[in-house]
Amino acid sequence: MSPIPPPLPGTLPDSSELLDDLRGEALRLGFSRLGVASTAREHRDGLVHEAFRSWLKRGLGGPMTDWLAGHEALRRDPDGMLRGVRSVVMLATDHPRPEDATPAAGSGRVAAYARGDDYHPLLRRRVNALGAWLEARVPGCRTRGVVDSAPFSEREFGWLAGLGWFGKNCLLIDPAAGSYFLLTALLTDLVLPVADPIRVDHCGTCTACLDACPTGAFVAPRLLDAGRCISGITIEQRGGVSAALRPAMGAWVFGCDVCQEVCPWNRRAPGSAEPTLQPRDGGASLELASLLGLDDTAFRERFRGSAILRAKRSGLLRSAAIALGNRPDPPAAAALVAALDDEDGIVRGAVAWALGRWLAAGGACAGLAAEALAGRLPREKDPDVRREIEGALAGDAGHPGALSGVPSETP
Numbered sequence: 001m002s003p004i005p006p007p008l009p010g011t012l013p014d015s016s017e018l019l020d021d022l023r024g025e026a027l028r029l030g031f032s033r034l035g036v037a038s039t040a041r042e043h044r045d046g047l048v049h050e051a052f053r054s055w056l057k058r059g060l061g062g063p064m065t066d067w068l069a070g071h072e073a074l075r076r077d078p079d080g081m082l083r084g085v086r087s088v089v090m091l092a093t094d095h096p097r098p099e100d101a102t103p104a105a106g107s108g109r110v111a112a113y114a115r116g117d118d119y120h121p122l123l124r125r126r127v128n129a130l131g132a133w134l135e136a137r138v139p140g141c142r143t144r145g146v147v148d149s150a151p152f153s154e155r156e157f158g159w160l161a162g163l164g165w166f167g168k169n170c171l172l173i174d175p176a177a178g179s180y181f182l183l184t185a186l187l188t189d190l191v192l193p194v195a196d197p198i199r200v201d202h203c204g205t206c207t208a209c210l211d212a213c214p215t216g217a218f219v220a221p222r223l224l225d226a227g228r229c230i231s232g233i234t235i236e237q238r239g240g241v242s243a244a245l246r247p248a249m250g251a252w253v254f255g256c257d258v259c260q261e262v263c264p265w266n267r268r269a270p271g272s273a274e275p276t277l278q279p280r281d282g283g284a285s286l287e288l289a290s291l292l293g294l295d296d297t298a299f300r301e302r303f304r305g306s307a308i309l310r311a312k313r314s315g316l317l318r319s320a321a322i323a324l325g326n327r328p329d330p331p332a333a334a335a336l337v338a339a340l341d342d343e344d345g346i347v348r349g350a351v352a353w354a355l356g357r358w359l360a361a362g363g364a365c366a367g368l369a370a371e372a373l374a375g376r377l378p379r380e381k382d383p384d385v386r387r388e389i390e391g392a393l394a395g396d397a398g399h400p401g402a403l404s405g406v407p408s409e410t411p
């Protein structure tokens with residue numbers, strides 16, 4: 001292991017001026033706001049890491065559990081990310097607000113942050129440029145940029161850096177700008193003037209997010225069961241989706257904004273004019289039937305440079321089928337029926353369930369759905385898919401809205 005370079009002088013005499021200049025450069029690069037947190041143990045609140053550990057121990061990490069647990073030590077001590085780190089410059093980037101309208105039948109919803117190009121390369125370029133600026137301004141200092149996917153506690157440091165308070169919906173919320181923003185961190189061995197964390201709980205008696213979550217994913221305020229969260233299911237979860245959760249997914253096919261849409265603090269969220277984050281193809285939703293026709297090459301081509309690639313073909317088509325099951329749309333019938341022969345058993349299983357919903361709902365497409373399911377059953381080799389088909393033919397999928405207490409559509 002190489003020796004840690006000698007520390008630079010503690011708080012530099014002109015550190016306030018340096019911070020002002022750093023802020024100016026960050027805004028010039030396109031970041032929306034910044035604040036600084038110290039990595040010194042006495043500045044951090046041990047309870048926050050404890051909250052993280054107990055969340056994992058209670059089995060609430062859902063599809064991210066292994067990754068988060070595997071990097072717990074790194075997360076506790078950011079020195080593993082940059083040896084000798086003493087300050088973290090936390091950067092907020094506002095993203096576009098979601099549109100208000102529920103998409104038309106046959107369309108799927110994508111979370112507002114993911115409708116344009118993938119934000120990771122954009123923020124990576126910006127944070128690297130900011131790091132290079134700081135290293136040129138203070139020769140000898142070291143920096144490292146962190147964008148989302150590193151084992152680094154972005155919300156904890158965002159809170160310490162004064163960028164918001166922990167809302168009951170788990171999001172960091174800025175009293176002036178709401179929660180539609182992304183976090184990026186610039187670690188440095190410099191000591192910079194730190195901000196004051198917001199210790200007031202501005203949620204007060206409001207519980208709008210907890211009440212609105214379609215899947216009931218909040219175990220308690222600020223405590224999320226990621227395995228029930230539509231965002232976790234549609235973006236991170238490989239394989240099938242529990243039948244009990246499918247109706248509540250509504251039209252969401254990638255991410256979910258419900259617990260932010262209902263938050264009163266987002267009424268004043270500024271949105272973003274960043275061209276690369278605006279919805280691709282000018283639209284905020286995806287036509288579900290066209291998704292079901294994508295093979296792997298076409299999927300990668302269509303979503304090149306988009307965060308949606310993260311779901312992989314299997315996850316996106318699975319979620320698209322579930323969305324069609326929740327909102328039957330006759331013009332999509334041919335695509336749904338054709339997808340019952342998809343090469344991927346996960347997709348076929350979701351399609352079978354969706355056709356079962358169409359069958360149970362009656363109407364124009366019920367006969368077609370029954371015929372397709374009955375025709376596939378003798379050819380189906382995958383036992384899980386066979387079970388889905390048999391359940392669909394037996395009416396187990398229920399019709400939209402049949403499951404009491406679980407809304408079949410998101411607002």
Ligand code: B12
Nearest residue numbers: 051052055111148154155170171172182183231232255256
């Ligand atoms: C894993 C993960 C997920 C998981 C789990 C989400 C969760 N709530 O933990 C899933 C896939 C479900 C998810 C979904 C989303 N995510 Co996410 N996710 C992450 C990731 C990679 C790690 C988060 C984590 O460690 N969670 C574990 C929990 C226990 O830790 P925590 O969120 O930091 O929560 C702390 C507080 O709860 C605190 N705490 C609890 N009680 C109290 C009480 C007090 C008084 C205090 C002080 C603190 C406190 O202690 C916890 C431990 O640090 C971060 C990026 C990163 N590297 O940090 C992005 C991140 C948190 N996600 C983000 C976003 C945008 C989302 C979505 C909105 C995306 C979408 N539209 O679909 C949803 C929102 C879902 C929700 N309501 O949380 C942003 C959040 C930005 C913001 N303004 O807060 C981040 C920071 C990514 C980024 N770079 O911008 N995500």
Ligand code: SF4
Nearest residue numbers: 213229230256258259
């Ligand atoms: S993102 Fe959606 S599913 Fe996840 S907690 Fe928020 S409202 Fe619930």
Ligand code: SF4
Nearest residue numbers: 167168203206209263
């Ligand atoms: S909806 Fe209400 S309770 Fe939820 S985060 Fe916003 S203010 Fe807090």
